[in-house]
Amino acid sequence: MIKSQKEIAIELKSITKTYPGVVANDNVDFKVFKGEIHALVGENGAGKSTLVKILYGIEQPDSGEIYVEGSNVKINKVDKAIELGIGMVHQEFHLVPSFTAAENIGLGDEPKTKIGFIDWEKLNQDVSEIAKKYGLDLDPTLKMIDASVGTQQRTEILKTLYRNASILILDEPTAVLTPQETDELFEVIRSLVNEGKTVIFITHKLREVMEISDRVTVMRDGKVQGVTETKQTSPAELAKLMVGREVFLKVDKTDADPKDVVLELKNFWVHDSRGLLAIKNLNMEVKKGEIVGIAGVDGNGQTELVEALAGLRSTSKGEIIFEGKNIEKLSPRKRRRLGLSHIPEDRANTGLNLRLDIWENLIGTSYFRKPLSISGIISMKNVVKHSKNLKESYDIRTPGVFIKVQSLSGGNQQKVVIARELSENPTLTIASQPTRGVDIGNIEAIHKKLVEIRDEGKAVLLISAELDEVMSVADRVAVIYEGEIVAWVNPKEVNQEQMGLYMAGIKD
Amino acid sequence: MDKFSFKDVLILITGVIITLGVAWIILTVTGFIPGEIAKLFYEGAVVGQRNIVNTLNIATPYILTSIATVISFRVGMFNIGINGSMYIGGLYAAWAGYKFTSLGHISHVSLALAISIFCGSLWMLLPALLKVYAGVSEIISTIILNFVAVLFVSYMANGPFRADPIAPATPRILETAELKQYFPNSQFNTGFFIAVLVAFLTYFILKKTTFGYELRSGGDGLVGSYPSRYSSYLGIPTDRSAITGMLISGGLGGLAGGIEILGNARYFYQELAFNQGFDGILIAIVGKLEPLGGLIASLFWSALKNGGLFVDYKTDVSREIVVILLSILIFFVSAQKLVSALEKLSFVRKLDSIFSRRIK
């Protein structure tokens, strides 16, 4: 029997969406058939999140059309999407901690008794039934604060099912799960599909794509790079589509001439704020005179790694050896005094105090030293001199140093951070997403600066989700995946297919 | 907090105009002539030696409480308990005032004030520790301590510190503990100069010392925002700053109470009521959480209050109208959305940047 043409569950045609400065979705076509598990794949910034936000009604496209089960619809708010049977499980759960699973699931739609009160018994029952039907093991009376992450996620999924979602969007669902929970999740997805649901699965983990999906759409830089049946592709191909450059942007630099080891991580483990392991048994070295890059999709432990190195997060186990000394137990300030500086990924809240002036931000790490202050009194004369010098050398575009940092552009704000951090002449600089939100001109300037200090014999650890940046600035690159280094590569020699595989967790 | 930008000045001026408009309406409706009242008001505030001096006297506790608020807000703690500190400081200043009998003038006053600072400061220790180590909202804990303070001082004035069996009050402080009053027709005393000194000291410390820098790196806005990621990242010990800030603000509150006792009342009695702790919060906001801003705003506030007292004395207009108007002004100034709405006007933006460039 010839299988009849599969029905289309969702079709997005020519969707374009721009934000200031970036085209998030560029004429995107996206088609999902009923009853299939469709993987939507791409690096950070590829445009996947924007696309599903449009589908779920959180954002509106600038142009393009949306078809749900054949009808042209406008999804201008989330309610509409839910009405149409679309449900979404976000990466960060939206759960009420003190409520039970059932209370969360039924929120806003609880069944009522004749008098008008909530029928909790019926709710619990209904929830149990739905849970069983889809193979989601769940105790409806469990409070969310006491629940494991896996259970919380199942609650989120049940939320969509309770509202009769027929199309489920899962946004990076395995990011927070242990391997076992991931397997359980896949079981659930399979039984959902068996019951006629359609699943859109957003991920950057190619191994999972191969395991669970029927078809794949790969996005890069806001455009669709390819759509295939999973059976007919391979991780390598997907990787190529995902990463897809022939040539990485080049930065002018000579070869590195690394000298002594300045930083060593031994058997390094770090927990994240949820209690899960973000960094697992990491071992690596950074030498003076080189730029070591860490590449990887955001969320694989980079943030925690940087925080632990800087002293903002405790080391769960293992050693950090800086110039021969163990520093795992030292405070951020002590680490700075030893020569370690940190350009944080969150410029606005961590790296700067936006309400203070430029000079006040510039002296953040050196205010307690001569000549900026003498026995506790700040010498404004020296501070102004120092600030003006930094303004010059780092080319911070501003009429003066007495202006609030808030009024600077992103690029100039970042320069303030960098000026402050580098003015200490640190032996090791940890630069975390240093050019995020920075315009092209300043990106180049920042890269040049990093190479400059490398040539002066300093060390740089560069962590960036921008593959271009890491590959062109760093001398050697470690690819991080789920808290472990899966490969070391030479940027000049590795090919992009290989990079994509590594970044997706597929080791040699 | 934001330095004075053109926007702020504009808001303030607009607020003042609106408030004046409301005042005009209220007065006319209740049968008074606004022009006359305004004249009397002005006279009462700043005309004549007695009025000026009284204005300054009223300002003294406001200056201290507003600066106390500035300090605690800037370390990120939303401290509403300064009024309580005032009570405690006042009580113990009174106690020190009569307890130590063989001290010279300067040493007695200094000791009494030092004790009031110490006690006021201690009062803020518990909320600070609770917030830093147990995450307890400092808003609620300081409110609670306000009540406890009132109860406590009332109990003490009635009991252990009581002077004579009839009146529920402490003994009058000794002459050696008095803050000298200069004029026969006013209670204006040395306390004013102390307050102004504190204001400038605070300004200096916050702006020009490393200690002050650490204190203010953290709190970066109106609402208590302890702990600050920026400070931790720089390596500044935020819990130490927060606790220190709270202690200092409690100390200043205690000082305000102490000065009130040593300079004005000269003994602590049960019905003594302080309100300046609460007003100080509003004043600090108007002064944009800057010490000098607080100083100026306090003077402004007191001038208005004194003017109101004068008007009240001379006419049938109640003095409370001043506070009503001031609260309306506060409503206006605190309406953030109005401020951001103003930003949309291009002439405001332009004037804003010119203004800030002018301030060096």
Added chain:
Amino acid sequence: MEWLEIFDISLFRSLIRSATPIALIGFGAAMCSAAGVLNIGLEGKMLNAAFVGVAASYYSGSAMTGFIWGVSAGVLTAILFGVLSFNLGADEVLAGLAINIFALALTRYLLETLFKRRGFFSDPSIQGIDPIEFEFLNGTPFEKILSGFTPSVYLVFLLAFLLYLVYYKTRLGTAIRATGENPEAAKDAGINTLRMKWLVVIFSGVLAGIGGTFLSLETLTLFTEGMSAGKGYIGLVASSFGNNTPLGVFGASLFFGLGDAIGIRLQGVYELDSRLILMIPYALTVVVLILIGIRQRLRVRPVPIIEE
């Protein structure tokens, strides 16, 4: 052990009367906190209501009119708070504080300007709200315990029960609680969080209004400057003590009321102790807050490190 003697019916009645305004405010504050609104301005609402209630009763000669106007004043003040906080973007705590100061000054001003009095206003033509006598209880032992209270007292008991139902058994209740704990989750579920916030603010305004008229028309028939005497703040404290739940607030109010009543009784007998006793509820609130705070912290349990 003479002090045990004070525990009699009269104390019980005094306790209930003291607890009532605290409970009224507390319920309102608890609802607001549950929805994520920190409503410090209840004191001001209460005060405005107390004054307007007396004024309206005086001018109209009817207690009912006084009551209605009084409660309306509370609601109007609540609307002011809402506009400031939600529409104009003012900080909630600041707005509440400013409203309290505003109300104190406004009521004093009107007291002087309208009634030409200072300190307090009392007049025989102010109609108070009379206590309700349940005749069927006459002669029974219950008469002394249950009968003869003014309406608001009974309202408090009713509210405790009703609010409990609403909180835990209606969609409205869960919507409010969700708005406070995780607005994102609430919005996901289609709940209009802004509307919820307005709802609780208005509701607390009504309750504060009733609390105000309770003070000025039910307990006594007069208006005193600053009549609310911090009860607005105490209500907030009670709601914290009771963890923002209806029954918790009810219990906390009784507790504070007890302290109040004992304090009043002991004032004649042991002058020392009354104030110290009054401090006990506050001290206990602090303890409760600490316990709650510690409980929030014991949440994250790190995954064990297993080296392979």
